[in-house]
Amino acid sequence: MKTLVRAEHIVTTFPVDRKRRFAAVDGVSLELRRGEIVGLVGESGSGKSVTSMSMLQLILPPGKVEGKVFVDGFEGDTLAFGADSDQVRQIRGGKIGMIFQEPMTSLDPVLTVGRQIQENIMTHLHLPKAEAKARAVEMMKAVGIPDPETRFGQYPSQFSGGMRQRIMIAMVLAAEPDVLIADEATTALDVTTQALILDLIQDLARQRDLTVVIVTHNLGLIARYADRIYVMYGGNIVESAEKYELFDHPIHPYTHGLLAAVPRLDAGKRHMLVPIEGLPPNPADLPPYCKFYDRCPYREEACTQGPCALYQAGEGHFVRCALTQEALADKRGRLEGVRRLMPDKTVSQEICLEVKDLRMDFPIYRGLLKQKVGEVHAVDGISLHVHAGETLGVVGESGCGKSTLAKCVMRALKPTAGQILFHGEDLGTLTGRKLKRARSKLSMIFQDPFSSLDPRQTAGSIVGEPLKIHGLVRDRAQYDARVDELLRIVGLDPTFRDRLPREFSGGQRQRLGIARALASEPDMIVCDEPISALDVSIQAQVINLLIDLQARLKIAYLFIAHDLSVVKHISDRIVVMYLGRVVELAPAERLYESPLHPYTKALLSAVPVSDPHVDLARERIELRGEVPSVMDHPAGCAFCGRCRYAMDRCRTEAPMLRDQGDGRQVACFLYEREAGERDGREGGTEHGEA
Amino acid sequence: MVKYISSRIGQMLVTVVLVSFFTYILVDIMPKDPVYALYGPNITQEEYEAGYRALDLDKPLLVRYGMWASKVLRGDWGTSYKHHMQVWKLLAPKIAVTLYLSVLSAIVSFAVGILLGAVTAVKRGKWQDTVLTFLANLCASLPSFVVALGLLYLFCIRSQLLPTSGFTWPWVDFGKHVRQLAMPLFALSLSGVASICRQTRSSMLEVIRQDYIRTARSKGLRERVVIVGHVMRNALVPVITLLGNRLAYFIGGAMFVENVFSIPGTGSLMVQSINFMDVPVIQAFVVLSAVVISLAYLVTDILYVAVDPRISLD
Ligand SMILES: Nc1ncnc2c1ncn2[C@@H]1O[C@H](COP(=O)(O)OP(=O)(O)OP(=O)(O)O)[C@@H](O)[C@H]1O
Ligand code: SF4
């Protein structure tokens, strides 16, 4: 295969202060060949984006790029031309196109999308305006935008996130580049949309013999889409190999760490995750030797002797480590004992939280005068319960009402209708001491560990505040002892109690959030996306902590997250939501093994598994269409517009959530008849309105 | 869009009517007797009563307001107590001068301010930025009459380069117009230029950091196209909203500057009228100001919708 781009020893530095600079990318060499899909994987801050932007010279001063970049069709080192030279501008967009992480902010809000696509075509293909427009419309059609002529004249704000990412793809590909760099292009999107977009990129790449670089932190995506992989850590490429080689015979300790730290959809639930110790490095003070040293379980004296060299470990397989392949394999045999089993826990039959026919409507205001034009049913009649000590997972695409449900349970929102019973008492009618008591037994962990803590409060008072609010301690000594204990429970050093939130890392802040939630000895914690803002290696630490705490303290969790693998790993039972309703409810293992509802099936099949063999063997169900908005709720089954089994009946009548026996419930007419028969035989009951 | 504009015009009318009503009540609150004020203190009882009826002072307040308002709508603002002539005839030429001066100054401030702001933003950290930003910070808070006095001293008293006073319309004598207007316009626009420059700079620096600018660069556009076509387009949205605000400010500033350069605008008339309690003139002045300022805000809102597609949608 022909090499299109070759980067040699790129070093990109940014100033730390007036005198010192740090290297965000420290000697990266890579090669992109025609027609292949390359995965660039690593945690946040490992230098993936900076590497891609350095190749295109999109790093702005005071950042500085050194090294060499050779691009097919251009004489010599393109870095030497300078960032605003004609050659580099031809490469940008014309030779190498780039799609960025944030679909919501990556398009110019005041120009029509058509004009932005047209602009790219005119710059690189030198077509007259009318032809450029025709080509733009054609590209919009090719990426699956319905009615492209009308859409051409619309502004980015009129498109959903997934649609905007399609526009970006159309824009980049319209100029016929040879290489497409997708920098976390789908991270901000739902799994279903993510699968659609990446499938689209893959198809287009095959059709046009395009080289694609998928930059991501998600190993599953790499396993599914890439042909060859580069693993980055601390500004270095630590391992690179062809996909199957890398997943079958990973060598570098960091690659091993990553693979063990992420939960897999296809894995059983018996084992705990193996987190990577410590914290992601601060790029401003990386050691001059192996960047992974502090966190590496294999480290020895030899590792500190200077920068590690890259050595070849097999056909096209390169590793950057001071230890040889054999030494690492030998150590692995000794270090890697049995993986820790999940702790035993007891789920009692007692019902801790019960939600009955919950409804939450929000008014919709439109236009500048903010007139009320209608209502959305964000939560549209949900009934569920959580046993004491149990974890109930909630999954669904964005906008399906997961967070609204959580807020109603926490009474941050007053539901429009329905009841929320906590230990059998209606939270809506409780007052005075009873309400206070109920509140102390029900706490919450928030999504964003950066904004959910008061920046001026010390760690100690963040954690101790609920103790005071709920009057749970008698005196200062007891308070201090309890705060220390709470910090210790979540694995933080009690001597940190006088630090401010900004002195903690993301994972540590989330631990503070958990310690605070634990302070009032709750029976239940509502966790709304508790780990989605954290790095992969840190996620595992927090997930393990939550599992251990549950086993020890018998807390029930209502666990909301968009990462289905994580939800499966931690939950006993799972609720699948779609447009404000429950479409399926089942024990976690069974839901993943044999999903019933067409939506659940599609949702699960969209989640990639971080093992290319397994992923290849799984059935793929394409979910047509975008995540619908709650604003235009179809009359019949909410899913009928995207369901491949949709019947006439589905379009007029909404299916009820019905018991299917063995602890599962599903709302779909496909299972109606059998359920009806069973109802007749066993006298089963309907569970609420779906 | 049409609905939005008509509703904004509706709001504007309500504002103007309220302002005019409270202005009208001034007549009642003023310690000055309108009949004596108009006909002089040496009139007989009969003459006084005739005048009283002629001014409709015997009617209830609301009725009087209605009659006054309907006259005003026909252009009749009453007679000036001091100058004994139709208020409109008295005011019209002066308002024209003041409006001319303030609108011109708004145009100059925005054009020059945006240009300099763009230069400072593009040359961020370079000497051009350092110098211009320093000057802008210095000038933004200088009151216009201070600048006016400084100019007067430099160009008239020390060097006699420019005429100290007066105003000539450009179609009467263009050269004279330019010479007479140079200093007042400069004095009036300086702080405007400075603050628009600062506003444009910070707005552009904000926009330059946005993801979509990185996208524009990654398409291989020329830097000039990126700046003009993408950065400026976005950065000017908040700057343009300042227009209404600024216009009101310029009208105020113009009146000071007119006094310094003896320009026959509304400034001196306003001072006289307040000193003399020339109620009809004050009324006309307040109501007309309200109209002009509301119009300025309306124009701003329309511009805002026109430059930012996110707002006009749905
Ligand atoms: N303009 C900049 N100025 C200073 N430091 C920067 C700049 N851009 C990136 N960095 C730093 O360089 C390091 C690598 O960043 P980079 O964005 O490449 O990480 P990444 O691997 O893409 O992470 P993510 O997964 O979060 O996107 C980070 O520590 C980041 O803080
Ligand atoms: S060089 Fe040493 S510390 Fe670094 S990854 Fe290899 S074994 Fe671990």
Ligand code: SF4
């Ligand atoms: S009810 Fe009909 S449309 Fe809805 S999921 Fe079942 S088959 Fe599909």
Ligand SMILES: [Mg+2]
């Ligand atoms: Mg990145």
